[in-house]
Amino acid sequence: MNDSQQTAPHGHDRQPDLTATDPYRVLGLPVTATQVEIKRTYFALIRQYLPETEAEKFKLIRAAYEKLKDVQRRVETDIFLPQPPPPWTPPQTSLALDTAFHPGDALAALRRWGELGRTDFRDDFREIEL
Numbered sequence: 088m089n090d091s092q093q094t095a096p097h098g099h100d101r102q103p104d105l106t107a108t109d110p111y112r113v114l115g116l117p118v119t120a121t122q123v124e125i126k127r128t129y130f131a132l133i134r135q136y137l138p139e140t141e142a143e144k145f146k147l148i149r150a151a152y153e154k155l156k157d158v159q160r161r162v163e164t165d166i167f168l169p170q171p172p173p174p175w176t177p178p179q180t181s182l183a184l185d186t187a188f189h190p191g192d193a194l195a196a197l198r199r200w201g202e203l204g205r206t207d208f209r210d211d212f213r214e215i216e217l
Contacts, residue, residue: 103132105144110151125155
């Protein structure tokens with residue numbers, strides 16, 4: 088079997104990202120991975136990145152595994168992982184006329200905000216002083 092046909096040593100196609108802060112990405116796992124997959128991946132990676140030769144990578148893998156090995160800690164970790172935003176959908180617009188509009192509503196608004204409903208015009212007329 089050549090290299091292009093081989094899968095990752097931990098049974099899936101994702102590769103570990105040792106520069107990430109997300110423990111799932113560090114181990115190269117999807118968020119939906121089971122506890123068995125997490126454990127299997129961890130042991131495959133620590134055989135690949137030995138603490139004697141690649142101590143920093145080993146520490147990252149170990150810290151990611153510590154966050155995910157226990158179900159309670161995994162739930163706490165999942166709460167604080169960044170979530171992707173929901174997909175954006177444009178608002179539904181209707182080309183039909185708004186039949187809820189009544190001319191009386193416009194007149195009432197003009198009366199409230201304008202001078203249309205004013206009945207006292209004494210301020211407009213004052214005596215001219217010569």
